[in-house]
Amino acid sequence: MEQDFIGTLLGSRKKDGDGPELSSEDGAMVIDCRGCKVSPVPGSSECIGCMVRGMCTLGGHDRVVMRTGRDTELSGPACRAVRDASSLRRWSLPQSPPKGRCSRCGASRYKVMERAWATFPEDGIGFARDMLDAGGEGREECTGCIESTRRALDLLERRLEQIVQWMVDQ
Numbered sequence: 001m002e003q004d005f006i007g008t009l010l011g012s013r014k015k016d017g018d019g020p021e022l023s024s025e026d027g028a029m030v031i032d033c034r035g036c037k038v039s040p041v042p043g044s045s046e047c048i049g050c051m052v053r054g055m056c057t058l059g060g061h062d063r064v065v066m067r068t069g070r071d072t073e074l075s076g077p078a079c080r081a082v083r084d085a086s087s088l089r090r091w092s093l094p095q096s097p098p099k100g101r102c103s104r105c106g107a108s109r110y111k112v113m114e115r116a117w118a119t120f121p122e123d124g125i126g127f128a129r130d131m132l133d134a135g136g137e138g139r140e141e142c143t144g145c146i147e148s149t150r151r152a153l154d155l156l157e158r159r160l161e162q163i164v165q166w167m168v169d170q
Contacts, residue, residue: 055086107135
């Protein structure tokens with residue numbers, strides 16, 4: 001019961017592979033929004049996050065079509081911003097979960113970056129930084145990994161700010 005309620009509140013904010021059906025048609029990424037639990041509005045946080053997750057999965061496209069009873073298409077600067085954010089997401093998330101001792105570490109890059117992107121476009125970077133402060137076992141490898149992840153978070157934050165500023169300047 002509780003999971004159904006949470007799922008309804010989160011709408012399309014799901015982990016990769018659990019969202020609306022994605023496909024490529026005529027050079028556009030098509031998101032089938034008909035089964036989504038929220039009303040598709042291109043500028044909403046849920047839809048922006050879904051478009052970025054989708055483009056991260058399917059690769060870059062010049063257009064996004066939100067398929068509903070009446071399709072909505074994004075192109076131009078809006079689509080470029082989605083494409084740039086999805087590229088950052090693809091870059092920042094490791095390809096596979098950590099193994100061994102790192103799989104139990106709450107400060108592994110995989111877990112930290114998943115947390116940073118979990119609420120995108122809302123700011124999850126602060127929560128991800130908190131995970132870094134609480135993690136690691138004090139080992140030399142842990143210190144290096146945590147510092148590397150911290151630098152990656154800093155870069156991610158700067159690049160996302162650049163995307164936002166670019167959109168404001170358009």
